[in-house]
Amino acid sequence: xxxxxxxxxxxxxxxxxxxLHVKDGKIVRTSPAVKxxxxxxxxCIKGMLAHEFVHSPERLRTPLIRENGSxxxxxxxxxxxxxxxxxxxxxxxxxxxTFGVLSSARATSEENYLISKFSRAVLATNNIDHCARL
Amino acid sequence: xxxxxxxxxxxxxxxxxxxxxxxxxxxVIGSNTTEQHPLIGSRIIEAIKKGAKLIVADPRRTYLAExxxxxxxxxxxxxxxxxxxxxxxxxxxGLINEEFIKERTEGFEELxxxxxxxxxxxxxxxxxxxxxxxxxxxxxxxxxxxxxILYCMGITQHNCSTDNVIALSNxxxxxxxxxxxxxGLCPLRGQNNVQGACDMGALPDVLSGYQKVKDPGVREKFxxxxxxxxxxxxxxxxxxxFEAAEKGIIKAMYIIGENPAVSEAHLSHVEKALRNLEFxxxxxxxxxxxxxxxxxxxxxxxxxxxxxxxxxxxxxxxxLRKAIEPLWNSKPDWQIIAELxxxxxxxxxxxxxxxxxxxxxxxxxxYGGISYDRLEGPGIQVPCPHKDHxxxxxxxxxxxxxxxxxxxxxxxxxxxxRTDEKYPLVLTTGRVLYHYHTGTMTRxxxxxxxxxxxxxxxxxxxxxxKLGISDGNEVYVKSRxxxxxxxxxxxxxxxxxxxxxxxxFAEAAAxxxxxxxxxxxxxxxxxxxxxxxxxxxxxxxxxx
Numbered sequence: 001x002x003x004x005x006x007x008x009x010x011x012x013x014x015x016x017x018x019x020l021h022v023k024d025g026k027i028v029r030t031s032p033a034v035k036x037x038x039x040x041x042x043x044c045i046k047g048m049l050a051h052e053f054v055h056s057p058e059r060l061r062t063p064l065i066r067e068n069g070s071x072x073x074x075x076x077x078x079x080x081x082x083x084x085x086x087x088x089x090x091x092x093x094x095x096x097x098t099f100g101v102l103s104s105a106r107a108t109s110e111e112n113y114l115i116s117k118f119s120r121a122v123l124a125t126n127n128i129d130h131c132a133r134l
Numbered sequence: 135x136x137x138x139x140x141x142x143x144x145x146x147x148x149x150x151x152x153x154x155x156x157x158x159x160x161x162v163i164g165s166n167t168t169e170q171h172p173l174i175g176s177r178i179i180e181a182i183k184k185g186a187k188l189i190v191a192d193p194r195r196t197y198l199a200e201x202x203x204x205x206x207x208x209x210x211x212x213x214x215x216x217x218x219x220x221x222x223x224x225x226x227x228g229l230i231n232e233e234f235i236k237e238r239t240e241g242f243e244e245l246x247x248x249x250x251x252x253x254x255x256x257x258x259x260x261x262x263x264x265x266x267x268x269x270x271x272x273x274x275x276x277x278x279x280x281x282x283i284l285y286c287m288g289i290t291q292h293n294c295s296t297d298n299v300i301a302l303s304n305x306x307x308x309x310x311x312x313x314x315x316x317x318g319l320c321p322l323r324g325q326n327n328v329q330g331a332c333d334m335g336a337l338p339d340v341l342s343g344y345q346k347v348k349d350p351g352v353r354e355k356f357x358x359x360x361x362x363x364x365x366x367x368x369x370x371x372x373x374x375x376f377e378a379a380e381k382g383i384i385k386a387m388y389i390i391g392e393n394p395a396v397s398e399a400h401l402s403h404v405e406k407a408l409r410n411l412e413f414x415x416x417x418x419x420x421x422x423x424x425x426x427x428x429x430x431x432x433x434x435x436x437x438x439x440x441x442x443x444x445x446x447x448x449x450x451x452x453x454l455r456k457a458i459e460p461l462w463n464s465k466p467d468w469q470i471i472a473e474l475x476x477x478x479x480x481x482x483x484x485x486x487x488x489x490x491x492x493x494x495x496x497x498x499x500x501y502g503g504i505s506y507d508r509l510e511g512p513g514i515q516v517p518c519p520h521k522d523h524x525x526x527x528x529x530x531x532x533x534x535x536x537x538x539x540x541x542x543x544x545x546x547x548x549x550x551x552r553t554d555e556k557y558p559l560v561l562t563t564g565r566v567l568y569h570y571h572t573g574t575m576t577r578x579x580x581x582x583x584x585x586x587x588x589x590x591x592x593x594x595x596x597x598x599x600k601l602g603i604s605d606g607n608e609v610y611v612k613s614r615x616x617x618x619x620x621x622x623x624x625x626x627x628x629x630x631x632x633x634x635x636x637x638x639f640a641e642a643a644a645x646x647x648x649x650x651x652x653x654x655x656x657x658x659x660x661x662x663x664x665x666x667x668x669x670x671x672x673x674x675x676x677x678x
Contacts, residue, residue, distance in 0.1 A: 005457035008444050010437040011570050013323035014151065014173040015446025015513075020438060020457040027438055027457060036512040038151055038450065044172030046570060049582065051438065053419075053575040054461070060421055060433035061462035071431065076463070080470075083430050084477035086413045090386045096365060100375035100384045103336035104391025104467075105325035108442025108454055110490040111467040112327070112334035113342060114482065115390060118471050121362045122480045126347055126369030127384070130336045131325065131392055 006033050009047045010106065014038065016047055027051035087123065096124030103130040136656040137299030138319070139344075141307070143536025146329065148318030148529045149282060150448045150515065155181045156316030159278035161271075162198055163191040163213065163302070164288020164662075169567040171322050171447070174284070187278075189271045191216060191263075192288065193562060194592070194634060195627040204271045207629050210562045211292050211663040212261040215546040216268065217301040219257030221249045221308055223272035230276075234310030238534070241541035245304055248543035260546060262629070276309050280316040287324065287564070291661040294547035295653040307539045313530040323447040325571070326437075330445035333500065333516065338369030343498035359497055362480075371657040372398070373650060379407035386413040390467060391434065395423040396572035396640050399659035400615050400650035417470060420574050423640050433464040440466035442487045443509065445516065449526070451504055452513035549663040550651030553631075557613065557665035559597065560632045561647055564662075569638040577638070589620045589639035593668065594630040598622065601668055608671030611635060613664055616646030619671055633666065 003022040008015060017037030021029040030050045032043035063079035064071040074082075090098060101123065103115040112130070119128040138145040154160065154177040168175030175198065182188055182201060190202040191213065199205040208216055224230055225246060235242050254265035261268075275281050283306060289298045302319055311317040323329050335342040341364070345352040353364040370378060372394065378384040380403060387408075398404045408414060408427035416428040425431050439461060442454045460466065465473075468490065472482035484490050488506040495501050500517040503525075508514060514525040529535065553560060568586040569576040576582045591611050593603065603609055605624040610617050611633065620635065620642045628634055637644040649664040669675040 003457075005455050007438070007455040007457060008326065008446075008452050010326055010575070012171050013326060013328055013447035014171050015326070015444060015448070015450050015452055016173055017452070022457050025458055038446070038448075038512070039173050042173065042176065045568065045585075046576065046582070047172075049579050052579040052581075054436045054438045054458075056420075056578040058421070058578060059419055059436075059461060060431065060464065062433060063463070064421075064428075064431040066429045074430075076465070076473075079430055079432060080474055080477055083415050083432075084474060086429075087386065087388075087474075088478060090413060094385050097367075098383065098385040100370065100379065100387040102372060102375075102387065102389040102392045102394065103331055105323075105328040105331045106391045106437075107327065107331070107467050108440070108487065109327060109330035109334050109445055109451070110442050110487040110494070111471070112331045112336040113490060113494050114468050114471045116335045116341065117360060117482075118475050118480075120341075120356075120364055121360045122475050122478050123388075124363075124365055126338050126365050126367065127375060128336055128369060129338050129372045129375065130331045131328075131372065131397060 009050050011046050011050070016043055018043065018047060018050055020051055027054055091123060097127070099123045099125040099127055101125070101128040103128060105130050137296045138303060138321070141300055141303040141540045141542060142530060142534045144529055145321070146529065147320040147322070147448050148312055149316065149320055150527045151177060153316045153528065154178060154282065155184060157181055157186055157280050157282040159187050159189065159275055159281040161189045161275055161281065161283045163283065163285045165284055165286035165322055166192070166194065166196045166564060167284065167322070168197040170286060170324065170565055172567070174322060187274050189274060193629040193632045203274060204267055206263045206267055206271055208261040208263050209629070210560050210632060211294070211549040211660070212546065213289055213298045214294060214301045214544055215252070215257045215260040216263060217305055218249055218252035218546070219254045219268045220272035220275065221305055222252045223254060223269050224276045224308055225249055227273065229273065230308050231310030235308070239307050239539040239541060245541035245543050248545070275305070280314065281309065281311045282316060282318055282320060284320045284322060286322045288662055290321070290656070290658050292658065292663060293550045293651045293653055293660045295658040296655040297544040297547060300542050300544050304541050307541060313528070313532065315528055318528060326446070327444040329447060329449060330443065333445055334494070338371055342494060343500045356497065373652055373657055373659055376404050376407040379410055382410060385411065387411055388415045388417070389424055390417045393422045393424050393572040393574055395427065396643050396645065397637070399645055399648040399661055401643055401645045402616060403650060417467065419464070422574050423572070432470055433462070434467050434470065435460040435464035439464070442468070443491065449515045450513045451509065451516060453506070453509045550660055551649050551665045553665045557667045559666050559668060561611065561613065561664050561666040562632060562634050562662045563637045563644045563648060564634065565638065566636050569636070571638065572640065573638040589618070589636060589642040590623045591620050591668070592623045592625050592628045592634040594628050594632070595624050595626060596630050598624040603668065603670065610669045610671055610675050611647060611666050612669060613647040613666045615649065618642040618644070618646055633668065
């Protein structure tokens with residue numbers, strides 16, 4: 001059984017609608033959406049291959065923590081606890097102005113909103129930006 | 135964006151992608167559209183087939199430049215001089231839109247005084263574009279009832295980017311080419327959700343909907359909604375953060391889905407800054423060049439594994455839909471942030487991104503009418519202030535977001551670094567069709583790697599001959615800041631005196647060469663112009 005999911009291309013800012021073809025939990029193909037789409041059934045070469053990096057074996061699979069100069073695998077609980085503790089200590093010791101947060105133009109709007117909220121409400125800093133200038 | 139905010143009151147594409155084919159004249163400046171925004175590029179081609187005239191300003195003879203009615207082959211960074219000279223022609227030929235200027239703008243007289251000095255002959259000496267071509271382009275642009283300007287990083291990645299944008303805005307106001315379908319000023323956003331990230335307040339000086347942190351009313355509104363004090367002092371931009379990190383002022387960074395160790399200007403500075411941090415968290419889908427510097431790396435999931443929205447370049451909010459479950463042990467960024475916030479004593483209890491959007495709508499006037507149940511169709515273009523609002527296909531109808539459109543005279547600022555005997559060529563950087571940004575995604579894809587396997591430098595045959603370089607030779611491209619080794623592509627498609635290197639490739643990162651000079655207002659780095667030299671790829675030159 002193939003499942004078809006209409007979504008948005010992850011590359012440039014045009015906002016082309018794409019259909020991801022999902023078989024047994026794996027995306028096997030991308031095709032352009034026709035209905036309710038800005039691209040009306042067309043798609044560039046990057047878009048046609050939009051799914052390919054998703055299943056790349058090089059994806060990060062688990063949190064990593066640096067220890068004695070190299071990385072070791074960690075659980076989410078361990079990694080998040082460590083980040084929370086470090087951030088907390090730096091905030092207490094130096095204050096919010098010593099944080100810098102880079103948000104992502106590839107993350108969703110909801111995520112960008114939360115990153116802004118996290119920076120301002122939790123880290124107490126306005127030092128948040130993303131790559132709009134690049 | 136800082137430029138348009140001053141002149142029109144809204145930093146976004148004024149029109150819809152669909153309106154491109156309604157334009158009579160398209161003026162593309164600093165955008166290799168068919169490679170960077172393929173869909174918009176194909177709409178421009180469609181418009182030409184329907185009879186529209188195309189003007190292209192670019193130091194490279196791009197696919198669109200080859201199909202242009204006039205190709206203004208200018209030196210990188212000289213845009214303001216070119217645009218001012220176009221306005222000089224338009225004013226002298228009496229092609230201005232007097233009614234529009236009178237009804238909807240202010241500051242015309244100051245602009246006129248300034249523009250009178252900008253003869254096409256003066257601009258020719260600066261830009262390298264023939265005065266006659268500037269005249270032709272100006273007359274075609276001003277002669278249209280509906281003309282659209284499309285621009286990208288060729289305009290904005292300079293030490294004078296705000297002035298460049300203001301100059302374009304002046305040109306638009308002078309001819310009344312805004313506030314109607316098929317006529318306007320369109321910055322093309324290079325990433326799927328740059329518009330959304332800006333709209334959401336992932337910026338140092340504003341909260342969502344460009345509400346300024348300096349404004350006490352805004353801070354009070356968000357303090358009430360978020361239950362904490364909002365810091366008052368505007369924050370640092372990306373280049374300023376790295377500068378502060380290098381000096382030890384920034385102690386910790388949290389970098390989400392960005393790869394500054396390849397994408398930022400003057401990379402050796404950025405690497406030093408990253409090494410200098412007490413604590414660095416990198417959250418991404420791949421182990422990027424930036425992750426090498428991290429203390430903790432968190433695995434995020436890709437676009438296909440989560441729900442959400444992206445806002446495209448024409449301000450269209452569209453639904454991203456989850457196709458598969460998060461792979462391996464990855465999580466969506468929003469969940470990671472929420473869990474981290476909770477562990478730091480600030481609970482974020484969202485169960486789905488739609489609840490976050492409801493909160494956004496309640497705090498952001500331009501998104502007031504956005505909710506997931508309205509996004510099942512083709513999406514909605516913001517501003518969309520309330521539930522019954524249909525969205526906004528084009529901006530500034532009847533009046534500007536700031537009231538009147540404002541003319542601001544600007545002059546030409548030379549690039550921060552000029553060529554000299556030691557570094558006689560101008561380097562400009564950009565993308566190619568087959569790759570995307572720092573290549574973390576596209577360089578995992580075999581087909582795209584076959585099409586464009588690695589870095590290169592484009593050089594004009596006249597320059598290549600002088601340097602004794604043939605097509606395919608390995609050469610060093612050297613600036614005052616660094617050096618990379620790449621094969622030469624000798625091609626007529628690049629202006630004499632200019633060379634081009636794509637910035638996708640970490641193994642020969644163009645940004646080891648680029649200069650970190652910034653625009654004083656927008657803080658954009660001058661990635662599109664610096665001075666370089668090219669040396670034969672011998673061992674001797676490699677060690678120097």
